[in-house]
Each structure stands twice: as structure tokens, then as C-alpha cells.
Amino acid sequence: MKVPKILYPIIDVVATHLRPLAMMYVVLPLSFILRNVLAIHAFVYNTFLASPQLHQSRVDRVSACVKRRFELPPEKQKPMCTARAAWMNLSTRFATYKESSERIYVADLCDIISLDEKNMIVRAEPLVEVGTMTRWLQKRGYMLAVNLEIEEATLGGLAMAVGMSTYSHISGLYQENVVAYEVVLADGTFVRATRDNEYKDLWHALPWSHGSLALLVCLELKVIPTKPYVHVKYTPFHDQKKYCDYITEISLAKDPPDFVEASVFSEESAVVMEGRFVDITYDPLKWLQINHVGLWYKQWFWMHVKGFLSKSGPVNEYVPTLEYVFRHNRGIFWALRDQMGMIGNNVFFRYFFGWLSPPKVTFLKLPATPEIRVEMMCQRVYQDIVLPLRTLPEAINKASKLFGCWPILVYPSRVYDHGEGNRGIFPSPPKEDLVPGENYGMFYDLGVYGIPHAVRKKLPYKAVTNMREMEDYTSSVGGGPFLYADTFMSKEEFGKMFNLDLYDKVRVKYGAVGHFPELYDKIKPEIDYMAILDQENKTY
Numbered sequence: 001m002k003v004p005k006i007l008y009p010i011i012d013v014v015a016t017h018l019r020p021l022a023m024m025y026v027v028l029p030l031s032f033i034l035r036n037v038l039a040i041h042a043f044v045y046n047t048f049l050a051s052p053q054l055h056q057s058r059v060d061r062v063s064a065c066v067k068r069r070f071e072l073p074p075e076k077q078k079p080m081c082t083a084r085a086a087w088m089n090l091s092t093r094f095a096t097y098k099e100s101s102e103r104i105y106v107a108d109l110c111d112i113i114s115l116d117e118k119n120m121i122v123r124a125e126p127l128v129e130v131g132t133m134t135r136w137l138q139k140r141g142y143m144l145a146v147n148l149e150i151e152e153a154t155l156g157g158l159a160m161a162v163g164m165s166t167y168s169h170i171s172g173l174y175q176e177n178v179v180a181y182e183v184v185l186a187d188g189t190f191v192r193a194t195r196d197n198e199y200k201d202l203w204h205a206l207p208w209s210h211g212s213l214a215l216l217v218c219l220e221l222k223v224i225p226t227k228p229y230v231h232v233k234y235t236p237f238h239d240q241k242k243y244c245d246y247i248t249e250i251s252l253a254k255d256p257p258d259f260v261e262a263s264v265f266s267e268e269s270a271v272v273m274e275g276r277f278v279d280i281t282y283d284p285l286k287w288l289q290i291n292h293v294g295l296w297y298k299q300w301f302w303m304h305v306k307g308f309l310s311k312s313g314p315v316n317e318y319v320p321t322l323e324y325v326f327r328h329n330r331g332i333f334w335a336l337r338d339q340m341g342m343i344g345n346n347v348f349f350r351y352f353f354g355w356l357s358p359p360k361v362t363f364l365k366l367p368a369t370p371e372i373r374v375e376m377m378c379q380r381v382y383q384d385i386v387l388p389l390r391t392l393p394e395a396i397n398k399a400s401k402l403f404g405c406w407p408i409l410v411y412p413s414r415v416y417d418h419g420e421g422n423r424g425i426f427p428s429p430p431k432e433d434l435v436p437g438e439n440y441g442m443f444y445d446l447g448v449y450g451i452p453h454a455v456r457k458k459l460p461y462k463a464v465t466n467m468r469e470m471e472d473y474t475s476s477v478g479g480g481p482f483l484y485a486d487t488f489m490s491k492e493e494f495g496k497m498f499n500l501d502l503y504d505k506v507r508v509k510y511g512a513v514g515h516f517p518e519l520y521d522k523i524k525p526e527i528d529y530m531a532i533l534d535q536e537n538k539t540y
């Protein structure tokens, strides 16, 4: 599905001058209809049509398709990728490589296959969405060990890239919770890779590889038990050292909270959130403190959190677990503010039209013209950057100077060092960054989303230059950005930031070279950012 080019000028004019109105009167209603049609489809599909028993036949189909291509003469073999449309995924890029690739149909790999409650492992196909899996597991008293907050992300997309959630200070990155990746290699061979079987090199290399090694056809993921509510404690801070120390302390505590997250509203002010699973079903005294943050008339969650800045001390609430997991849904974190302005959080709007939100993230991408895409790259920042916890104050100040978008999202995660020969693409923590006696270091996600201060003030803003400075910094401290976002590194710089040793070996060993695009070629912007950089340099 593509928007006809003839409509581009109209869309551009509307997006430039009438964006909040277009969001309210066009995007939200259309997205609402689409969301509900898809929900009905999902209900009918899951109730009557789901066919986990046919999983093997779907895998055989993918494998046969790959084998057919492999048997073609070399000059006819185009590199492979999934056939998922570029506007459907959670990335600011439009994957133009798909146009010249052999697109392998995987869309029907969307069934949950089974739950092994004894070993706490769920088995599922890669196109199952996080929202579907979360609701399915919640009914059974579980949740994914890394259950991110965006319903539309797919389990497979997270496995082949990266996933992280506010439980990751306990469970680590998504990849640590993948028990098995079942993949089809470039020649059509089916392989099951686990942490310690004969394909363990593949298990270590697949995360962050973005489908450049093999096609994923099934996953086994760790789940954790849940309780009906999350007790959330919001603590306001007005001193950078204090909130950074507090985040560090609770992330590394012996009995840490189940969830840790901070919304940083300026260099000095932040609200730190600690969540713990609880069951208050039979505790009527606590019922008064229940907050259904997911209801349509409630504020965007980040605005609710911002309110705690004016409190003199911690505030407690009980949030139903599912609503807690998807607390950032209606505001798409704070990305919706940049699409429709603060009207989306206006009390009248919420009561009368709040039920239209959130728009499907992919629906925001669908009507994007090339001009909107360039605006996304040059006048917005959408970045999640994984950094060692010791850098927290420095990185916040750096992001403040370079971007000036608030709030900034911060939540901790373990990053494991799997030892010599087993180190995957994301840089492993050096010895000095390991938690004493453990084989992991404590890192965090720095989520910067929004319109940079300079753009808001109509001052010159150097998007590529600034992001490159952030990348230099990230590389120098042993971190790395999520690769769904725009990155502006050269291939050499990319190779210095990430560890491609095992990845390169695995590409050769499992025959990916020439059959799947290289990682860098998949994640570099499809736009000529060097031209933008030249332009930025000239304006000095």
C-alpha cells in the first residue's frame, strides 16, 4: 500500500500548516477505524482461524521459497529480506533496500504456538505483536521478561534488532530472554539456535543483526509471573546528582523494584518511578489509590508524571498491570505531542475524543511524503541510546546541549559479557564496567524524542552534525544506539562502535554473504545525509 505521488503536495501543505487539525479530523478517526477493524480481525482470527498446528507447514513454505531462490543462477539471486512493507515497521527509515531485494513472505507467521508453564517459556511465530502476546499472557498470569511498551512492535523484529523494557535491570536485553531462535538460512536449511547448542555462535550473533544473517520463523521466549496490579512510587527530584544516584542505587539494589523508569524534565529535575507487582484485590483500603491510567480521558502518562514534580515527596499509586505496561500508549510516549500539539492532552479533547487515541504508529508512517521524511530526520530527534550507567549525568547534559528536547526517558538494563568468542554485535561491557562478581554491567536507555529546542525557537539546527557528536560520545563510552533510528556513522565508525567480529564470521560460516544484505547497508539512512552534512558545514 502506498500513497499516490500525486497527493504528496497536498499532504505536504497540510502537514506544514494544518498538522494538528489533520491529526484530529483525519488521522485519528481513520486510525481508530483501522485499529478496530484490525482488532475484530484479530479476534476472529484468534478464535476461529489461528492454526499453530500448521506452523511447520508455514516454515516449510519459507524454506522452500528460499531454496528455490538459492537454486537460481547467481546473477539472478537478489539479496533477501522480509516482505513486511517499509511503512509498517517501527523505524523512522523507509527501507528502500526492499525494492531491489527478494522479499520473502513471512506475514502469516503470526501465531502464538504454546506456553510451557513449567519452564516459563512461550513459543511463538515472529510476526506476533507485543500487544497480542501481552494480552494473551496476562490472562494466564504472565508477561514477557522483556515486555516493551509499544503494542505494535513484533516479537521477531525485537529479536532480530533489540528490545529493552523497564524490567531489563533484572532480565537484561530482550536477547538474553530468547531461549531459541528458529531460522531458515540462506540455502533454505532450518536451524534451531540456543545459548549452548551447536549453533550457539548464531544465538550470539543474531541480536542486532536486523535480518542480515537468516530469516526468523519461530522464537522461544522467557516469561515471568505477574500480579494484577503494579504499585508505583513516583519520587520527584530537583537536583541532578540526587536523581542520578537514586536511579543507580535502586537499579543495583539487592531487592530492586520490578520496574525502574525516570522521566527527566530538565538537567536538574526528574521523576523516578519504581514499580512492584502487588495483589490488592482483597485490600479495600488501597482501592482508593488505584489509578486506571489507560482510560481514554486520562492525561498522557508523561504529563501525569510531570505533575509529581511539584510534590514535596514520593507519591504512591496502584495501576492495573496491563494498563501499567501500556502506560505510554495514548501519547506514544511524547511523540504524539509533536504530531498534534498539546491539544491532544486538553481535558475537553480527552473526555470527548480521547477514545480515538492512540493512532497506530505505522499509520503515522503511511502518509509520509519524502518531504515529511526529511523533516523527521532534520527537525526531529527519535533516538534510544544504550549507555553505561556511570555516564548518566554527562549524557543527560550532552543531550540537553545537543537537542534540548524534554522529557528524556531513562531506564536501566543489564548488558551481559558472554566472554571471548561469544561477544555479539552490541559492545560488551569492559571489566571495569561489570557489576562486582557478575558478568553484566548496568547500562540504561536514554530516550530522546521530540522537536529540538533550536527548531522550536526557529534557530539554525544542525541535525546530522549534532547526532554525529552524540554518536562519537556514545562510541567513546562503549554504548550504542538502537538501530531503528537514524544514525549517521560511516561504515568504519559503525565498525568501531559495534563488535562485528563474531557477526562477520557467522555471516561467512552460515552462508549469508551475498544472500542477505550487510547490517550497515540495512540500517544506514536511505536519504543522502552526507549532502545534508555538507550543507550544515557550509552554514558556519
Ligand SMILES: NC(=O)C1=CN([C@@H]2O[C@H](COP(=O)(O)OP(=O)(O)OC[C@H]3O[C@@H](n4cnc5c(N)ncnc54)[C@H](OP(=O)(O)O)[C@@H]3O)[C@@H](O)[C@H]2O)C=CC1
Binding pocket: 080, 081, 082, 083, 084, 088, 089, 090, 091, 095, 106, 126, 148, 149, 150, 152, 153, 154, 155, 156, 157, 158, 160, 161, 162, 163, 164, 165, 210, 211, 212, 214, 215, 216, 217, 384, 482, 483, 484, 522
Ligand atoms: N524499547 C524497545 O525495545 C524498543 C525497540 N524498538 C525497535 O523497534 C523495532 C521492532 O519493530 P518491528 O516493526 O517489529 O520490527 P521491524 O519490522 O522493523 O524489524 C526489525 C529488523 O528485524 C528484521 N526482521 C524482522 N522480522 C524478521 C524475520 N522474521 N526474519 C528476519 N529478519 C526479520 C527486519 O528485517 P527486514 O528489513 O528484512 O524486514 C528489520 O531489519 C526494533 O528495531 C526495535 O529495536 C523501538 C522502540 C522501542
Ligand SMILES: C=C(/C=C/[C@@H](C)[C@H]1CC[C@H]2C3=CC=C4C[C@@H](O)CC[C@]4(C)[C@H]3CC[C@]12C)C(C)C
Binding pocket: 089, 090, 091, 092, 093, 150, 332, 333, 335, 361, 364, 365, 366, 368, 372, 373, 376, 382, 383, 384, 447, 449, 484
Ligand atoms: C512519519 C514518519 C515517522 C513517524 C513517527 C511519528 C514514528 C515512526 C517510528 C516511531 C517510533 C519508533 C520508536 C520509538 C521508540 C520508543 O521507545 C518511543 C516511541 C518511538 C520514538 C516512536 C515514536 C514515533 C515514531 C518516530 C516517517 C516520516 C518516518
